[in-house]
Amino acid sequence: MQPGTHVWPHTGPTNCRLRIHLGLVVPPEGCRIRVTNQTRRWEEGRVLVFDDSFEHEVWQDASSFRLILIVDVWHPELTAPQRQGLTPI
Template sequence: MSFRDVSEYPFVEVFEENWEKIRDEYLRIKNKMMAWPETNLYNKGWESFGIYDFPYGREVPFAAMCSFTRDLIRDHIPNHGVAGFSRLSAGTELQPHEGYQGNFLRMHLGLIIPEGDVALRSLDEVRRWEEGTVFIFDDRLEHEAWNRTEEDRVILLIDFVPEDEDF
């Protein structure tokens, strides 16, 4: 099973309730995004701004620039790993790949989602991001993502270890 039922994760509600404040923090740092390090996975335009590092989830020095989001993660997902903003520029395609093979699930919260063909495929299922909405999937399974629109797609990405799940 790739995508998970978000109702099983109580922290989802607080992130969906605060998505506009989280988006506002992104807007303040949007010019500080850095290229995603795995450049072999994409054709262009995948950038991130880390709040917590990979894979340990330690606060990064510039996390204070997003203190509201940092604190929400710290206070509501104590078993998180990497967390931060992820932006796919217009026309960006991520190749099919498998993520880090640790005990993490990955949460995406839609912050800026353009109209059109912008989605993530995991195994045989495709999900389109929606502003203010979370989906959770198993990043260890094959997945790919694309933004075939003329505008940027921005999400908050958080890895976490589920408390009541066997891996």
């Protein structure tokens, strides 16, 4: 994500998944994400996990780019029959 980027508040299409963000290149200041009423910062080599069906937004106010690996996984509260009835994410 380039400096000066703001991803406006939005929600994901389903609550059947969790979204995992792994910080690969993270400037020390200026990068943050808000999910509902909690705001967090990424750290290199650390993960953030959240349900993106909740409202969230991102700010990239740092002077250099940010690189995050994003992985989607099934929500752990889904049963095997429920997952089989859904299309892959």
